[in-house]
Amino acid sequence: MTDGHVLYSMAASGNCYKVRLLLHILGIPFRLVETDSRTGVTRTPEFLALNPNGRVPLLVLPDGRRLSESNAMLLYLAEGGPYLPSDRYDRAVCYQWLFFEQYEHEPTVAVARSWLHVYEDRKGKATAEQIAGWHEKGNRALGVMEARLADHDWLAGGGYSVADIALYAYTHVAHEGGFDLAPYPGIRAWLDRIASRPGHVGMEWRPEGVT
Numbered sequence: 001m002t003d004g005h006v007l008y009s010m011a012a013s014g015n016c017y018k019v020r021l022l023l024h025i026l027g028i029p030f031r032l033v034e035t036d037s038r039t040g041v042t043r044t045p046e047f048l049a050l051n052p053n054g055r056v057p058l059l060v061l062p063d064g065r066r067l068s069e070s071n072a073m074l075l076y077l078a079e080g081g082p083y084l085p086s087d088r089y090d091r092a093v094c095y096q097w098l099f100f101e102q103y104e105h106e107p108t109v110a111v112a113r114s115w116l117h118v119y120e121d122r123k124g125k126a127t128a129e130q131i132a133g134w135h136e137k138g139n140r141a142l143g144v145m146e147a148r149l150a151d152h153d154w155l156a157g158g159g160y161s162v163a164d165i166a167l168y169a170y171t172h173v174a175h176e177g178g179f180d181l182a183p184y185p186g187i188r189a190w191l192d193r194i195a196s197r198p199g200h201v202g203m204e205w206r207p208e209g210v211t
Helices: 014-026 045-050 070-078 088-118 128-149 162-171 185-195
Strands: 005-009 030-034 058-060 066-068
Touching: 005 014, 014 070, 014 088, 014 162, 066 070, 070 088, 070 162, 088 128, 088 162, 128 162, 128 185, 162 185
Parallel strands: 005 030
Antiparallel strands: 005 058, 058 066
16 A cells, blocks of 8 residues: 555656646646656666556556556546546547557657757667658648647547646657657647646656655
């Protein structure tokens, strides 16, 4: 048993940020354990005993059960609340965007950022061909988002949901991976809407109890 939710998180990770953001929006107290994968700590026997996949984020529930995979955490935390659509179809569309985020968006937008901005040992090592490939596929993913957001405020249904939270995480820092959002007015307006919502916090925000 634990005293509350515990989140193992890396400050620079968008996958970790999306969970921190939803926990804050929902007003769920949690203890944050800063776990920088760049130091190798997520490959230690102690951490692998918590998450055999050796990745963050990792959420430990108050009863001691554990959840890995950021979008699974979003769905668990949002269950029964306003950030997961109640309509069956709209909820499926929300899931659709979560799958899209992990399969089409994160492998390009986030990977470019990790190589060009986050990991010191990777900077300068990506080839021009790699970078061009990330940008080609990443802009294709951004184009899919723009097609929706050009005439809708939110990605799924009629309200702000975990689909928006999931895709906001890496989209709002896409410039750190060399992406130009100027051609995407719908996305830029959507980013502004999210940032202005009550309870919103940026990637730099940390709760009390960081260890």
